[in-house]
Amino acid sequence: MKTTVIHSSIFGLVVGDALGVPVEFKKREFLKRFPVKDMQAYGVHDQPLGTWSDDSSLTFCLAESLCSGYNLDNIAQKFLQWFNAEIWTPHGKVFDIGIATDEAIKMIKHGADPILCGGASEMDNGNGSLMRILPLLFYLQDEKDLKVIFNRVKEVSSITHAHFRSAFACFIYVVYGLELLKGIDKREAYFNIQIKLKKFIAENDFEQKEIDLFKRVLMNDISTVPENEIYSSGYVLHSLEASLWCILTTGTYQDAVLKAVNLGDDTDTTGAITGGLAGLIYGFESIPEKWLSTIVKKNEIEELCEKMNDVYEKAEI
Template sequence: MKTNNIYSALFGLSVGDALGVPVEFKDRSYFKRFPVKDMMEYGVHHQPKGTWSDDSSLTFCLAESLCKTYDINDIGQKFVKWRNEEIWTPHGKVFDIGISTNHAIHSIQKGIKPILAGGTSEMDNGNGSLMRILPLLFYIKDFNIEKRFDIIKDVSSITHAHMRSVLACFIYLEYGRNILNGKDKWKAYTKMQAEVNIFLNTNAVCSQKEMNIFHKILENKIGDYDVQVLYNLKESEIGSSGYVIDSLEASFWCVLNSKSFKETVLKAVNLGRDTDTTGAIAGGLAGLIYGFEAIPKDWINVLSRKEDISELCDKFSKKYKY
């Protein structure tokens, strides 16, 4: 198996996802007594060990579509096939799907263009586009920031079109891009902050209100760098619900407060509530930061459809010359 950043990102995401599936929805107090330390089986969704959720399914659908070309309609149709024909399911059955994502896929099936299918209200800011956006990084990485933003906006909007969800995806991928370009996790963060702030202040893409919602991520300080307060927050100040801001803040907090892939994803899952998604979002970044070899082999070995994931990584790598 020839591994690279694509392997690191996709396996990192799906491993983090699978760690969280058995304990999804459990409150943080539960994990103080029974912390997740390893892959588990059954639990909340009664699934075998190594089972990933819709987070990974839709991530793999996006990656598979990008193996051909960038086509927003094809991506939308892949999502429809996942829900209806159960492609890219871990065991041949969809067992978890978000309300907004389900509604958007239903709209696409009725003939609505994918770019218009996502919810646009303030209530449509679950983490359903953030959890699946990572493969887009490898397509947009060499474009200018304006084009990167426009493409991210379109792909998020398939299921989540509100600017808050779009900005969360944008910030996440801008950080990932800096990691991909060889920056360590701290310098990648400071660079992301600077570039995103400049972009938002010079392009009228959103209101000041929406920009302010990201203040924990885009302001203040970390260590010796001119960064922010997020790193220094206590665990009790970090949310872990399905709200996109909670998911983004929690994932960055776990990445910046950990020193290994394993520590990052276990910290993410043990925050509780939306455990699979926080694990997936943080796991994708941790994979990029620490590399495929840092992911525990016994976790990879029990991962559902790991051979299919490897084959997808090979196709994706060939397309984007990794």
């Protein structure tokens, strides 16, 4: 198989997700005693080896939609098809779905405008849009205007999560990914986005109390925060911080995703968000073959990556 950055990032995400599925909701203290070191079967969700969750499913839906260009209605309909177990389930049924995503997709089913389906209150800031935003990188890879990037990211986030905090977390993740796509060192890329985003914030009239929440990521160096101050719940800000922390404090794909999963709680999502970036940084060959070989519907995922690469072709790695 000819592998590209799309294979690297998508499979990076899926493998991170599948590593986390069996131990989702397990506490960090438990995982300190019984750490995840390899792919496991069954566990919390009683799923076979290599099973991925809604994180990967919705990532595939977005990727597949983007193969036909950018269309919010089409993205939303893909989400609905997954919800109805018509596409992109590992075993023919949906076994894991966030409350906000569930509610948003029910609104899609009733014909609501996709951009109005996501919850927009402060309580609607789970990580359900961050976990699936990765494919948007490839659609936006040649876009230089941060305002355009922000607006596109906000639209795609808003299908399920419309609050500024969720959209901005997705925006930071995408902007970091866009720097990595240039082949820039992960730490240099991190400092680059801090400079770019501080300037972007200064040029826009965002609510200061919201921007202040991103201080540890944008104003400080998240990699210097001790582990006991890194949280791994389903809150979008925790997920963003945890994934960047795992990336910046490790040196391999394997170490990054295992560190992410062993933080506990929302293990599949922290693993997926971290894994997408780690795949981008270290390449497809860095993902252990013994993990890749377990992935459910691996051939279908490969075909999706190839289809997306035909549309958004980048250099092979």
